[in-house]
Amino acid sequence: MIEQFKQMEKKRHDYAKEWKGKNDGKVMGYFCTYVPEEILYAAGVLPVRILGSHEPQDVTEPHIFGMFCPFCRDCLAQGLKDRYKYLDGLMIAQSCLHIRQTYTSWIKHRPVEFNKFLCMPHKVQSPHAYEFLTEEYKVFKKEVEKWTGKKITDKDLEKAIEVYNENRRLMRKLYDLRKRDKPPLTGEQVMEVVMAMQMTDKAEHNKMLKDLLKKLDSYTPDRETGSRLMILGSEDDDTVFMNMVEESGATFVIDDHCTGSRYFWNEVEDGKDPLASIAARYINRVPCPSKDWEERKRIPHILNLCKEWKVDGAIIMQQKFCDPHELDFVAIKKSLEDAGIPTLFLEFDVTVPIGQFKIRVEAFLEMIGEEDLF
Amino acid sequence: MEQEAIYPTEKLKCWNKAKDIRMKFYQDYAEAHDKGGLRWAGGAWTFDAIPAGLGDDVYPITSEPYSATIAFDKELSLECMEATEVKGYPRDLCSYMRNYWGSIITDKFAFGYKDGEFVPRFQGAKPISFPKPDFIWQDHICCSHAKWYQVVSDLEGGIPMYTVDNAVGPSNELTESKIKYIVEQLKDGIKFLEKTTGRDYDDELLFKAIWNHFVSTSTWAESCELNKAIPAPLDEKSIYSLYVLGTLQKSGKQVADFYEKDLLPEVKDRVKRGIAAVPNEHVRVMSDTQPPWSFLSIFRYLEKFGCVSIGSLYTFGLIGQWEVKKDGTWGAKTIPDVEFSNRDQALYEYVKYELHKPEWQHFYSCHLKSDMMIRIAKEWKLNGVMLHYNRGCEGLTVGIAENRLALLDAGFPVMAFEGNNADEREFDEARTKAKINAFMETLGVK
Numbered sequence: 142m143i144e145q146f147k148q149m150e151k152k153r154h155d156y157a158k159e160w161k162g163k164n165d166g167k168v169m170g171y172f173c174t175y176v177p178e179e180i181l182y183a184a185g186v187l188p189v190r191i192l193g194s195h196e197p198q199d200v201t202e203p204h205i206f207g208m209f210c211p212f213c214r215d216c217l218a219q220g221l222k223d224r225y226k227y228l229d230g231l232m233i234a235q236s237c238l239h240i241r242q243t244y245t246s247w248i249k250h251r252p253v254e255f256n257k258f259l260c261m262p263h264k265v266q267s268p269h270a271y272e273f274l275t276e277e278y279k280v281f282k283k284e285v286e287k288w289t290g291k292k293i294t295d296k297d298l299e300k301a302i303e304v305y306n307e308n309r310r311l312m313r314k315l316y317d318l319r320k321r322d323k324p325p326l327t328g329e330q331v332m333e334v335v336m337a338m339q340m341t342d343k344a345e346h347n348k349m350l351k352d353l354l355k356k357l358d359s360y361t362p363d364r365e366t367g368s369r370l371m372i373l374g375s376e377d378d379d380t381v382f383m384n385m386v387e388e389s390g391a392t393f394v395i396d397d398h399c400t401g402s403r404y405f406w407n408e409v410e411d412g413k414d415p416l417a418s419i420a421a422r423y424i425n426r427v428p429c430p431s432k433d434w435e436e437r438k439r440i441p442h443i444l445n446l447c448k449e450w451k452v453d454g455a456i457i458m459q460q461k462f463c464d465p466h467e468l469d470f471v472a473i474k475k476s477l478e479d480a481g482i483p484t485l486f487l488e489f490d491v492t493v494p495i496g497q498f499k500i501r502v503e504a505f506l507e508m509i510g511e512e513d514l515f
Numbered sequence: 516m517e518q519e520a521i522y523p524t525e526k527l528k529c530w531n532k533a534k535d536i537r538m539k540f541y542q543d544y545a546e547a548h549d550k551g552g553l554r555w556a557g558g559a560w561t562f563d564a565i566p567a568g569l570g571d572d573v574y575p576i577t578s579e580p581y582s583a584t585i586a587f588d589k590e591l592s593l594e595c596m597e598a599t600e601v602k603g604y605p606r607d608l609c610s611y612m613r614n615y616w617g618s619i620i621t622d623k624f625a626f627g628y629k630d631g632e633f634v635p636r637f638q639g640a641k642p643i644s645f646p647k648p649d650f651i652w653q654d655h656i657c658c659s660h661a662k663w664y665q666v667v668s669d670l671e672g673g674i675p676m677y678t679v680d681n682a683v684g685p686s687n688e689l690t691e692s693k694i695k696y697i698v699e700q701l702k703d704g705i706k707f708l709e710k711t712t713g714r715d716y717d718d719e720l721l722f723k724a725i726w727n728h729f730v731s732t733s734t735w736a737e738s739c740e741l742n743k744a745i746p747a748p749l750d751e752k753s754i755y756s757l758y759v760l761g762t763l764q765k766s767g768k769q770v771a772d773f774y775e776k777d778l779l780p781e782v783k784d785r786v787k788r789g790i791a792a793v794p795n796e797h798v799r800v801m802s803d804t805q806p807p808w809s810f811l812s813i814f815r816y817l818e819k820f821g822c823v824s825i826g827s828l829y830t831f832g833l834i835g836q837w838e839v840k841k842d843g844t845w846g847a848k849t850i851p852d853v854e855f856s857n858r859d860q861a862l863y864e865y866v867k868y869e870l871h872k873p874e875w876q877h878f879y880s881c882h883l884k885s886d887m888m889i890r891i892a893k894e895w896k897l898n899g900v901m902l903h904y905n906r907g908c909e910g911l912t913v914g915i916a917e918n919r920l921a922l923l924d925a926g927f928p929v930m931a932f933e934g935n936n937a938d939e940r941e942f943d944e945a946r947t948k949a950k951i952n953a954f955m956e957t958l959g960v961k
Contacts (some may be wrong), residue, residue, distance in 0.1 A: 263682050
């Protein structure tokens with residue numbers, strides 16, 4: 142059902158190289174989903190999110206202190222191992238400190254023709270963040286124009302917004318299907334769709350999504366749903382873990398991840414100035430915990446997802462040493478449990494101890510299913 | 516041989532005054548309500564001149580130095596750490612933050628009274644409860660800053676909180692838009708303070724506090740600049756007790772006056788008379804990030820080898836403001852030649868000045884920090900660098916591995932040692948001393 146998406150994700154480098162060949166365009170590697178892809182897309186640039194490979198490695202030790210998260214080290218390893226040699230540009234939008242190190246080390250040791258640290262404001266709850274970010278985008282737009290040699294018109298931006306918004310709407314439809322008693326896709330499959338979304342041309346992804354949605358319209362899977370779970374926390378593209386849990390008598394029906402719903406949940410809304418509209422979208426999006434203050438706005442959103450997707454339990458995962466999530470999970474755990482939703486907390490590394498986690502997950506699922514048992 | 520004195524030395528005359536200012540700071544905070552005043556809490560980097568406009572009886576407690584104080588009190592620190600862990604917070608989080616939260620959870624303040632005198636707990640004070648702040652006034656550049664106080668507010672059952680996002684990029688890319696973003700937040704913050712406290716805001720007090728801020732941060736840098744001299748008039752262990760005043764209340768008159776009228780003239784005099792901090796100074800190093808506070812003795816250990824740690828980008832630039840002078844060297848930032856005429860203008864000058872803080876630059880690029888460290892290594896005539904791979908502070912450890920590579924490329928020997936600024940469970944003193952032994956041998960001293 143989702144083989145095409147999976148192939149795109151698994152063969153991400155081949156995809157990007159082929160895209161370059163076919164479109165004679167530039168490819169921009171990016172860290173963090175606060176990067177305004179619409180501006181790049183409007184310039185004919187393919188934005189691809191850099192993710193790790195889940196392989197043990199020893200190349201980042203001289204560059205990043207070992208107490209920073211495994212994800213940032215795994216991503217840097219991809220660069221140092223020259224797996225992204227085809228990139229023309231590299232950028233980051235200001236988010237957590239950890240991934241920032243990947244960016245700064247990468248541009249020094251594997252320079253690219255264009256690099257950018259985009260100053261995404263942290264205080265997204267400030268009314269002044271909109272104007273500030275719009276001004277940052279104006280500068281960024283000019284830099285991209287200079288780099289690509291292409292003038293980005295309002296029409297280009299509006300077209301890019303349209304493609305991206307359609308992608309977001311289609312993904313919301315796909316997620317809505319997971320509200321069914323028998324969700325047509327597993328969490329692992331949906332994760333593949335989202336990952337493919339982050340590294341492919343959105344127009345192409347849209348076509349594939351429309352086909353997928355048609356197929357799923359009347360599709361009922363022959364697997365048991367089991368316990369309906371939510372997964373939330375740090376960056377997570379560990380499909381092996383997802384598969385293990387879903388083979389143990391459960392289905393992930395919803396998530397709160399930047400490799401999941403947080404990436405596409407809200408659209409760019411119409412406005413007079415496309416750059417200001419894009420800025421508003423990134424400021425108003427479901428926040429990463431590094432930007433979720435002073436009020437914790439993510440918690441009511443998570444509780445609402447649990448309610449709408451009829452969640453039986455939640456797995457709170459985090460990348461080891463991921464401070465922003467470590468600073469949130471105690472409050473999130475409490476809120477979920479106060480709402481009657483049991484939780485299991487797991488700490489992830491580049492590879493996870495699947496055997497040990499399986500025992501813990503099975504015990505958790507047994508606890509959730511206790512009422513049915515007796 | 517290295518232990519023989521080759522320079523004269525003497526104690527700092529202003530030492531006790533520095534200690535008194537620090538103690539009074541905590542006492543004022545603890546007793547603020549008794550005098551009808553207000554208490555507020557926030558980070559050492561916060562724009563602390565802003566709450567000063569609420570009146571002369573508004574007293575802060577700054578989180579990092581308070582937490583370092585707890586770290587120095589090993590017994591209390593362990594209690595705080597464990598209390599925080601029981602609440603579910605991971606032990607790899609900022610160790611200052613965990614000490615601070617622990618002080619709230621255990622309801623134990625690090626100070627109290629002994630025979631009527633206000634002293635630290637480890638000097639035998641009877642414990643007093645953690646004095647709850649009336650409001651939180653924080654800044655945010657590190658991932659932990661705003662989140663730190665989000666949890667404080669949770670733990671205290673809700674405290675009005677305002678945080679300023681000051682992460683607008685490095686000072687070499689400063690624009691009017693970036694300054695405006697912060698100024699507008701500060702203006703909103705003043706409205707928040709008025710609403711929260713019910714007090715009218717006094718711009719004249721604000722102007723005075725901003726001026727104090729300029730004086731504190733510039734004159735502190737000037738004192739550090741004097742440490743270029745051989746022999747160095749100050750050693751890093753002493754510097755820790757002096758820079759801390761700026762982390763407590765850089766906009767306070769008592770701090771500005773101390774740096775300008777006590778410390779700076781005395782350091783100038785020491786340089787003039789060739790007074791050394793370490794009389795057997797043979798080699799010079801610098802450190803980086805906060806030290807392991809429970810083990811400051813490692814700096815005294817260096818002295819056995821005739822090694823002086825002259826400071827660090829951390830001690831120079833955490834509070835100090837710097838600029839490149841006409842001759843290309845690094846010196847204290849010139850105090851702006853301005854008179855404040857209205858709130859907007861004062862805030863603009865304040866923000867424009869503060870965004871050049873050296874210790875804010877590496878949050879955007881470790882390479883900017885490497886450049887500053889190499890500059891210090893050259894201008895302060897260093898033989899080597901000791902880098903503290905500090906598990907307790909990610910904000911200041913970001914990019915440290917790249918700093919190491921850059922320093923080595925620039926020809927400076929580097930010793931890296933792993934530890935934790937405020938969690939003594941993560942520091943191996945014997946191993947660190949063994950590393951120092953080997954490093955000193957590398958530098959040619961035994």
